[in-house]
């Protein structure tokens with residue numbers, strides 16, 4: 001038996017796709033024979049091009065869907081559904097608007113049957129842990145985006161899962177809030193010793209947070225390479241993001257991702273002729289140039305972020321409360337094929353607009 005806390009063992013996941021206006025019915029292979037181990041207590045970050053199957057991977061580990069073949073194992077046992085041993089934090093906070101911060105953190109504890117007094121203690125402890133000790137009685141609409149995400153993290157930690165699954169949790173936040181939440185997350189991880197699996201579009205975020213970074217191929221997703229990050233103690237160095245080691249890892253991951261991003265972007269527009277802008281470059285080249293400069297180029301260190309400067313994604317994905325990721329349930333509890341089609345339809349014009357903005 002492996003010593004891994006989590007093991008994706010030759011996992012394949014396909015989704016049936018209904019016939020649409022422009023396509024016949026078929027199947028999408030999101031993950032193909034993917035194998036990845038996560039060590040106990042490890043902070044593992046997964047990065048990859050848009051649509052390569054990152055969220056599918058996390059959903060499988062969360063027990064929100066099942067592999068088509070292969071196995072997802074936690075402590076050597078197959079995952080058969082959601083469980084309190086795994087807490088999930090999505091990009092959208094998914095807080096209950098009618099409950100205060102404390103009420104939201106208490107939610108999972110109530111479901112677990114934790115007695116009232118113990119619950120109050122755990123709620124207070126975890127709100128303190130995320131720096132929200134003074135905000136227990138605030139409702140979600142009275143909290144900033146960063147505070148809401150802190151509440152979501154506190155809620156997931158409060159029922160003491162072994163593994164924290166995080167699907168682009170900071171992608172919707174501004175850069176400053178994101179930086180401080182990254183620091184807090186590292187501190188929380190060091191204090192709690194949880195195993196963390198963190199999905200991101202951001203290379204800098206991956207390098208800053210991860211002990212190891214797993215780089216995925218374009219769809220169908222596999223693990224292209226796993227990079228050991230040697231930055232030492234984040235808290236001990238004044239500005240880790242400016243260090244040579246940070247730049248080295250950033251460049252290493254960017255190089256691995258470059259070809260995958262190209263492949264993913266051309267797959268999104270199979271029928272379209274490449275548009276050549278005034279620069280003489282194709283849109284994907286312009287996107288890479290604009291959003292992911294050569295990592296060691298001057299003045300851009302620390303700049304590769306999800307969002308506008310996102311090198312490998314096309315924007316936020318919707319997230320649903322912990323009961324299931326998707327609002328649509330037509331196929332396998334994930335996004336409906338109709339929504340997936342619509343995503344693909346939107347992607348090409350967006351890319352073209354970016355090119356126009358750049359060269360126009």
Ligand SMILES: Nc1ncnc2c1ncn2[C@@H]1O[C@H](COP(=O)(O)OP(=O)(O)OP(=O)(O)O)[C@@H](O)[C@H]1O
Nearest residue numbers: 015030050051052053054055056317334335337340
């Ligand atoms: N329920 C579903 N039905 C059909 N196709 C799906 C479903 N869920 C995901 N897919 C497809 O599987 C592939 C992987 O999707 P997934 O959301 O896991 O990618 P991702 O890497 O997380 O993307 P992004 O970075 O853009 O969020 C995509 O092509 C997506 O359209």
